Amino acid sequence: MEEIKFTIDGQEVTAKPGQSVLEATLAAGIYIPNLCYDPKLEPYGGCRLCVVEIEGMRGLPTACTTKVTPGMKVRSETPEVHQVRKITMELLVADHPLECLTCSLNQRCDLQKAAAFLGVDQSRLRRSERALANDESNPFFVRDFKKCILCARCVRVCSEVRGLGAIDMAKRGYEAFISPFAGLPIADSICESCGECVDHCPTGALYVRGEAILPGKEVKTICPYCGVGCQMVLGIRQNRIVKVLGDLTYPVNSGSLCVKGRFGLDFASSEDRLKTPLIKKNGQLVEATWDEALDLVASRFKEIKKKHGGQAIAGLCSAKATNEENYLFQKFIRAGAGSPHIDHCARL
Amino acid sequence: MRFEQLQARAKKAWQEVVSPQIPLIRMGMATCGRAAGGQELLQAFQEELAKNKIQAQFSEVGCLGLCYAEPMAEIILPGRPGVLFAKLTPAKMKKIGEDYLVHGKIVGDSALAVMGPARNGTPAFTDLPMVKGQQRTALRNCGIIDPTNLDHYLAHDGYVGLKRALSLSPDEVIAEVKTSGLRGRGGAGFPTGQKWEFCRKATGTPKYLICNADEGDPGAFMDRSVLESDPHSVLEGMALAAYAIGAEHGYIYCRAEYPLALERLDLAIRQATEHNLLGDNILGSGFNLHLKIKMGAGAFVCGEETALMASIEGRRGMPRTRPPFPANQGLFGKPTTINNVETLANLPPILAKGGAWYAGFGTEKSKGTKTFALAGKVDRTGLIEVPMGITLKEIVFDIGGGSPIGKKIKAVQTGGPSGGCIPAELFDLPVDYERLAAVGSIMGSGGMVVLDENTCMVDVARYFLEFTKNESCGKCAPCRLGTRQMHEILTDICAGRGRPGDIELLEEIGAAVRKGSLCALGGTAPNPVLTTIQHYRHEYEQHIQDQRCFAGVCKALITYSINAETCNGCRVCATNCPQQAISGEKKKPHVIDTALCIKCGICYEMCKFDAVVRQ
């Protein structure tokens, strides 16, 4: 595909065909403040922070909704552009809880980033706060209307990405808010708790319950649940899964996860986990050492094999275990135990 | 029936109107006539005549534009030109019945005008000060014909333009409209012919034509009047436009607040379809057009093209960025042209008489005629249509008659919430798109609200911002939050809570909202603030620094008291005070308890002796 060349503030940048000015500029490592833009979604043009000047175009078009054309001359740092962005940001900040510029609920707050970029640290304007109580009905995430900037990324994710539409913007103007049907709590809606909206919220308006713990490391792996096999990024801190994100680059799920994948992995750290081998003695399972347990199994298998032949032993491997484990298990049953009876729950 | 046969039938029908066998009473029955009590009046009159066994026939007409004079009736006696009686009351009506209907006499000044040459001191309609300077094109039939009667429309060259257009190629029709210089009358003033051309050239089928009848600007009512008084002119205009752009489907998006317009449109569509003026194979030309009415649901922003289309599609009326323009990707993603009612109503005469005829009116860049809704503190409120280039002074004083109560006219507000206030000092300004923009206002759809010295300009700005704040769709941050912020500051100023620096802040926010907003609603929302600051900065300063509202509007900044010297104790104020805040013995000066007073101003209005003082 042909690359398109254009300039931004005098600097030449190349864009892929069909890219917007914002996408191409961000890809080139140049920041233009933005809040409603989301690479997975259709351009929206709502936050107006990415306004730019483009030679030959009237007014201040938004970089997110304008496609790059060859030779386009974009200016992103003129006084006029800065003034519009700054006032817009001041308006947003004035409508937010005061702690907004320091809150850490969302560890990647785009609002803070843009505010810092525009040098907005306080507002000269009349302050206001939306009088809506948090929706805490979902066990996994909280909706804080006060921090909502109505970028509609959650709404758009729910309909454009998930094809669901559990939420939409309700009312209009300053009264507008994001709402499930009939203004009900989210738990009473068709919401499937997939949490993708939380993932895409640029502020702390949607946040995962509990303390905001920044993961110490991230590990990519595959979801343990259904056969779709979504790839996920596990955020680990102190040997616990503290955050789960879909892997944006994986072809199967492109960043999406379902409720189980995103919020249902804590079982790994459950207190109920088996931590030692157990052996049944007098009808009771009691703790044992590995040597005791494995020797017992080996001796009993050998004994049965000797007495009744390999076909008296059977093995069930697992649709939840890895390929390598299954391979080894069936090899053990077939070659080690000499039994033809190997199966798993493929049919259930 | 062939078109010529239709025309012949129509001529006959119209003849019965102008020279009736028995007296014909034609009552103005558009919304303004009804609001003024026209229906009750007519009913009472009919009963009265029946009681006295006086023979007469009745019919309804639309709005002549002289709304201030409603209720109105034109009475046509056999063999005489009609006579227009205005500001009717039951008593007046009864008297006219006896004097004119029975005896053919016009007594005193009960008649407003003769629909023909002046007679016995009653002026000719065309000589009336409100009518004289007008050039009615879009309003040509309003108030003249019965809007429910297709024959009446046909008798006034109805569908002649369409008939001619169908004999031309669509490109020729576009060329004719280009020649006329007609620009969109909805507000932005984009050349209509060019708009059509874009859509005609766009690829994609089907194409759609939309009539924007979502007249949302408070203070504008020309579209309502045309739809109520002459619906077929809009339908004919739509047929012309659809033929030119290549559309076979059209929508009329009309506000729900106009029930009568909706009713008339629905009837007109049925009539036109029945007579092969709409539907399949129109007048044998092979051209088809099917129209649907979509009723708006109460959102000012739906006057914006992209929001309007979203609304037709069944979505929230939230605008989207352009490009893509509707001409390429409009309704349902297909090429679409949107024209407003007045634009469409201008088209039939343009096609019938030629574009050059229309271009003969107006100024160099703004051709033709423009309707204005004259309202507010002006004597002759109503609807007028004048050539572009006429001065504001002519409109406000010559046509409108200035203040009804001798107050000083301060300004005129044009263009509704998107427009601005033009001070009286600039009234020599010829009205056209460019020159209104040059003084910070806009033509808009043509609303003109006249403001007098008792109008507070800060309050007017606050009023408009309250409107735009409530009507902002909420999609983009500058409009959603900026209108609210500005409204809050203005409310503070009006309430005496203004702070130093607020004026500059308003200017700064206004500039950012104007440039940063997604659509024209936000883009023009600061206009009322910015123009009033521009021309009336001192009023803002008086509010903030001196805590005074000299127009006497901002309640927090005014007090009412009674001048004991002029008060004669008539008790009118006391009996009318909703708060019982006024006390005093009969025939002795009264006193207002300022703690109870809610500053409603009733006493001020009621006092015949100017004893109530507002400060």
Place this chain on the structure above:
Amino acid sequence: MSKKAKKDPFASRGRKARPSQMRPKVDPSLRALLEKYPAERSNLIPLLQVVQDQHGWLTEDSMAAIAEYLHVPSSIVYGVATFYAQFYMTPQGKHRVKVCQGTACHVRGSQAIMDQLSSKLGIPPGGTTSDLLFSLERVACFGSCALAPVMVLDGKVHGRVTIKKAEKIVEGVK
């Protein structure tokens, strides 16, 4: 926000059937009304209009029924219904008093009329009396500016209204 939204969001946690199992109760007359229109998204607003026409306001069930009929998520029906000023989510009074707040009306004193009616009826603009007799509403503009100030009672437009006349008009239907 509707009444329901104000309730404790915790109230129904975990107890309610999952929404996929919830289905609106559609009475046959409503169903018949819906079926007069093709099930196309572009009929959403017309359907809301006719349903409101028949019932006076939009119940949750009726909105859900429309959503189901059009195969549109109910949140979107709610989003549309709440966007437009015409739709009511609460029962409306038997008599609808609308005071025009257009520019011409404003400069001719419509606010005072609104204030007076509001205090007379004891409800704020947008409110409904507890006996469901009156609803009071502001309307942006009726397009009868030449007769400003204007009010509308049950569809009948009254021009050149004064505070006194307004009171009389309302008293007339009591």
Place this chain on the structure above:
Amino acid sequence: MTNSISEFETADTVFIIGSNTTEAHPIIGLKLRRAALFHGAKIIVADPRRIDITQVAKLHLRQRSGTDVALINAMMNVILAEGLEDKNFIAERTEGLEDALPAIKEMTPERAEKITGVPAENIRQAGRMFAQADRASIVYAMGITQHSHGTDNVKALCNLAMLTGNLGKEGAGVNPLRGQNNVQGACDMGGLPNVLPGYKPVTDEAARKVFEEAWGVKLPEKPGLTMIEMLNAAEKGEIKALFIMGENPALSDPNLNHTRHALDQCEFLVVQDIFLTETAQFADVVLPGASFAEKDGTFTNTERRVGRVRQALTLPGQARQDWQIIQDLSNRMGYAMKYDSPRQILEEINQLVPQYAGITWYRIEKKGIQWPCPDTSHPGTKFLHQDKFTRGKGKFHPTPFIESAELPDKKYPLLLTTGRQLYHFHTSTMTGRVEGLEELCPGGSVEINPEDAAGLEIMDGEKVEVASRRGKVEAIALVTEKVPKGTIFMPFHFAAAPANMLTNDALDPTAKIPELKVCAAAVRKVA
């Protein structure tokens, strides 16, 4: 799946049958929703229940559970009657249509209406919608397979795809959705009684030889027993020792009383798992293994994509890697294994399983690879059967309609069907330990149609007893039109209300799949 998940968004028509996709496979569900909403795909759903995906469907066919063959045959009947079949495809790529014809010919839409309850006109519409699409895809899951005639169901679907030329091309195909995250891999790896890794039949001497050489032992020549058969054999004492790794038959298998009895009867039961499952409680020895988050290795998803699993957490307590446990045990048994990592095991798989030959540890680092992948330069295979079928020509199989093994009768008048819910997984061993999921979906419900409920005087939310010939359980009644009259539905996730106490363990004669989707049941109110 013959085709890939991403291809659903390019299909013109998708026929979903026996799959509650949005709940059981949410991410595929969302692709299907998007296909319908944004790409204009026509969705046909055949499911007795009004499942969520019907919201975006053009057509919903509510066949009586267990009558899929009649429905599919009737669709083919319509296609043939109206000449909509893909004649070129049939001529060039298939054989055996004549044999399949009688069953199709006799199943007119009208006859099918009587059997399935789906209006004949809807069947016609479905047939046309499917056949007239350029790319028509079939999606199915356990709703198709878990029947005593499940194999027929699948064959009928294959017939439908071949009849319309919808195999071997993008956006089409026959696409079974795998229920658990590595069912595909477990099968690929020979976790089946009849085939060795890579689907080499155990009866194929040449194939066996390859493995015998590699593994250095003689291998059994006959297929072994399937899971249900094993348990039956254990109950009879024919099988003495059972080694279960990461499975929970004591909740997932049909006719639980029987299953649990069999486990109890088993002379020596070893269970390797991460929790003390219902099954582990029967064990003589329990071995603590690793959860997905604690291991390295590979999973193969439903579209045959092999992806990497990476260790994120350390093992709790003395728990060990499952492969190490097996290796240790094998060594103690005297069969030596000397792997030092899962990667080494994969290397052996690369050698022995041709489909996996090119799927090496580092190649699948980022996006995984879809098998077959014959060598390390091969990009993997997006969809199967492009130019020819594995066996050469595609074979039509006759699929006459057969009723389910147990139908509602006087004593048990309702048809019970089972399935999954979004918020839980399988026997909820994992999801049951996540508080929030429990809160969203506490479970233990039975869906019942309002008409049936009215007849039984059951109100929404009341406690009821559901009984079949095999057992009874208590559950909360969920009165909903989601289930048709005469049918009740229970999720099988919950130990507290184990639906499988009721289900029928009648098997499909070929695939040995139990009939979990249809049995006769009765419901009564619990005082």
